[in-house]
Structure formats: structure tokens, C-alpha cells
Amino acid sequence: MVNLSEYDILNAIKRSDLDTLRYLYKDLYPEVLNFIISHKGSREDAQDIFQDAMVLLFLKTRSDIPELTCSFRTYFFSVVKFLWYNEFRRRNRFAASPAAPDELPDIHSDIFEAFLLMEKRKLVMQHFDAMPPECRKIIRMHLDGISFERIAAVMGYNSVQYTRNRKLVCKEKLVRSIWNNSRFKELINEAYAENTKVPRW
Amino acid sequence: MKHTQRIQRYLDGKLEGEELRKFREDLAKDPELLKELDLYRLIDSTLQDDNVDRFRERLKEAQTSGEESENTSLLPGKVIRRKSRKMVFVVVPVAAAIISCILIFTYGVKKSAPELFTRYYHPFENVTVSRNSSDSLLIVFTHVVELYEAGDFEKACQEIPADYLYTDLSLQFSFYRGLSMLGAGRYHEATIEFEDILGSDFGYFHEHSHWYSAMCYLELNDISKACEHLLELKFSESVYSSTAAKIIRNIR
Numbered sequence: 001m002v003n004l005s006e007y008d009i010l011n012a013i014k015r016s017d018l019d020t021l022r023y024l025y026k027d028l029y030p031e032v033l034n035f036i037i038s039h040k041g042s043r044e045d046a047q048d049i050f051q052d053a054m055v056l057l058f059l060k061t062r063s064d065i066p067e068l069t070c071s072f073r074t075y076f077f078s079v080v081k082f083l084w085y086n087e088f089r090r091r092n093r094f095a096a097s098p099a100a101p102d103e104l105p106d107i108h109s110d111i112f113e114a115f116l117l118m119e120k121r122k123l124v125m126q127h128f129d130a131m132p133p134e135c136r137k138i139i140r141m142h143l144d145g146i147s148f149e150r151i152a153a154v155m156g157y158n159s160v161q162y163t164r165n166r167k168l169v170c171k172e173k174l175v176r177s178i179w180n181n182s183r184f185k186e187l188i189n190e191a192y193a194e195n196t197k198v199p200r201w
Numbered sequence: 202m203k204h205t206q207r208i209q210r211y212l213d214g215k216l217e218g219e220e221l222r223k224f225r226e227d228l229a230k231d232p233e234l235l236k237e238l239d240l241y242r243l244i245d246s247t248l249q250d251d252n253v254d255r256f257r258e259r260l261k262e263a264q265t266s267g268e269e270s271e272n273t274s275l276l277p278g279k280v281i282r283r284k285s286r287k288m289v290f291v292v293v294p295v296a297a298a299i300i301s302c303i304l305i306f307t308y309g310v311k312k313s314a315p316e317l318f319t320r321y322y323h324p325f326e327n328v329t330v331s332r333n334s335s336d337s338l339l340i341v342f343t344h345v346v347e348l349y350e351a352g353d354f355e356k357a358c359q360e361i362p363a364d365y366l367y368t369d370l371s372l373q374f375s376f377y378r379g380l381s382m383l384g385a386g387r388y389h390e391a392t393i394e395f396e397d398i399l400g401s402d403f404g405y406f407h408e409h410s411h412w413y414s415a416m417c418y419l420e421l422n423d424i425s426k427a428c429e430h431l432l433e434l435k436f437s438e439s440v441y442s443s444t445a446a447k448i449i450r451n452i453r
Contacts, residue, residue: 016255016256016259018259018262018263021259021260021262021263022263022266024263025260025263025264029264047264051257051260051261051264054256054260055253055256055257055260058253058256059253062252062326062440063440063441063443063444064321064441064443064444064447113442113443117440120243120247121243121247121253124243124244124247124248125247128244128247128248139248140248143245143248143249144249145339145369145370145373146336146339147336147369150336168205168206168209171205171209171241171244172205174244175205175237175240175241175244178240178244179237179240184240188236188239
């Protein structure tokens, strides 16, 4: 099997190339598991963190493929450590900090933006999935560019105005539930962003 | 949560004249309003973009099938690691040092605008169109997007209706017309399409239009125009902001 460069690996992540993802999982997951277990996490945590780290890199590579000055493995594990640190801190807000692992490389300021985006997207999907099916359908159709006339016909509503109002109400409900979520507040809070831009271990 | 209606009308492009001016004024001085607007945008962009879900599915597939795959590695240095634990301490740092030198040499030096274009230009991927729609205009638009994605840029331009500016999807068509022209190497024409979008009130395509305008001007070696668009992105909360900053730093 031909070895891939760092750029090739990131490019393969960007393309969601199944073969590369398979090998990355096989090569990296055991170490992720080892790290999480030895830092008070579980097997499920390791699965989640591995997946989140890959998603984060996917989000990052969509806007541009990072220029690595270290190996992909080092980069990936710095992302894993960063994610686990944040997750650990979130769970143990009032408890003592986890045992200080190695110093984090600067690389994290680079991925912090993608991390915030990923977390906010997760929240949006959680709240959207918790909405009544009717609301989900209207919002989806509207975002797909379907006209209100057509939405009214599909949903069996009597008027276009009623359809518009339903859409507004559903959207507002979604916005309100996310807005009032404490995790969301944490993510958009400037102080939080300032303090975590350079994470302290 | 007191601006819902105004924000929704703004995002739908329904605010006009004095009302629009006032909204923009409020936006500049009210951080809460800005956060609220960002949330609306975040919701729209998240729900319109199913690429991350598709990626997670691929990852799950890789996780379940990965254990059955052959015991070989794609990662640099990793094959050696399996054979000899000792060797890794020598080979990996040396390989990392060589790769770092190559990367620093390749990417650390200033580059010309067209070189930066070659490095950073990627076709647009964030498709937001309903593939199953029976609406005739949406069917045409879907076809245009498919041609664009297939790399048939000239054909994509031809398939856009002549009266697209008067349709409900004028901005979408305009955007893909710009992208297709860019793909076809018609950079000047592409910039005109993107400028039209940037002149409109509807903000959804603005950041992408800034980005692809900048790409056109980089290829045309018009650094000052390229930087105008890159600076807009650098100081925005756009997904392109860090890359834009990087290009500005590295431009020769």
C-alpha cells in the first residue's frame, strides 16, 4: 500500500474517501481508546471523540486544507486531546481539572473555530430533531427553496398566509430553544471564547 | 428574542428602504441582535448542508468495516512502526523533520497571486438544492448544479435560463453562473456575476461571492481587488476568514 502525505490524508478526509477513513480508524483508534481510558473516559467516549475529531478535520478541510508543520498523527492527537479536555471540563465544571497532560501545541488556535462550529451545529441538529415532525417538514421545505404555495399543498393547509405563519412560528420555536440552551450560551459567550482560544491544561 | 420577525424578513430579503437601513444600523450597535442573526444563519446553513451527516455515515461505515480490512497502513512511518518499535524513534522524527522542511519550504515562502489561486481554489461544494423537487425551475437549477459538479462549466452556463434574473432563484442562478464562468476560466465575467450578488440585499451568498471574486482576481493577478474581498472575509465570521488572512499574509 502506498504511503500518503499529510496533504493527501487531509484531502481524502475532505473527500470522505472510505478506504482512507477505514485505515485511519484502524491506525489511530487504538491509541485514541488508550488515551481516553487512561484519562478517566470510557470506550463510548473514545468512539465519540474519534468521530468528533474526524468531523472537526472534515469541517476544517472544507474551507482550506491546513498546512501541517507536524505529522498528521501528531495533528490528529492534538485535536483528540483538545476535544477530550473540553468534554472533560464540561462534565466536571465544578470538579478539579484533569491531571495536566502535555503542553498543547499552537495548532489549537487553528482548529478552535472549526470546533465551535461543530459544537453549534450539533446543538442545532439536536434541537431540530426534537421538534414536531410538522415543523421539521415545513422548515426543511422552505430551506430547500420550495414555494409557500407548494408547501401549503403538501401539508394540506388552506392558505399560503397560514403556511407562512406556521413556518415563522416553527422557526422561532427552534431559535428560542437553542438560544436558551446553556451550552449554546457558553459557545457564543465572548469570555468563554477568549479563555479557550488558547486552552490551558 | 425580540427581533425574530425583522431578522426573518431580512434573511428573506424582504426588508427594504428605510426599514433595511435601520436594521443595518441596529446591527452595527446591538451585539445581541447580531448574535441572534448569526443564530438564524447558523440554523439555515446547518439544515441546508447535509455533507457533515454524510461524512459521519461514511465514518461509521469505515469503523464497522475497518476491523475486517487488511493490516496495512497509509500513514507515513506507520508500516515501519508495526515491524519494529525501536525503529519508530529514529524514523518518525527524521521523516517528520524532512516533511516539516518540505512544508515550510513549499508553503512558508511568499507566492504570486496566480500561484495562490492554484493552491486555494476549489470548486464550490455546499449544495443546498432539493434533488427531488418537481418544481420546474428547481429541476433546471438542480441540472445546472449537477453540470457544475461534473465539471461541465460551459454547459452549466448555457443551461441557465436567459431570463434567470426574473425568476425566484435569480441569486442562486447568478451564483452558479459566476462559479461556472470561473470554472471555465472566464474570470472577468465571473467577477461581474459575483459583484451583482454582493450588490444585492440577500446575504446568504455574500461570503461565497467574496471568496470566489477573490479567487478570480488572484488568477487575474489583480492583487488590490483580490485583497479587497479577502479583507472583507478576514474581518467577518466567515468560514473563509482564516484562509483569507493566510492568503493576504502570503501574497507576493
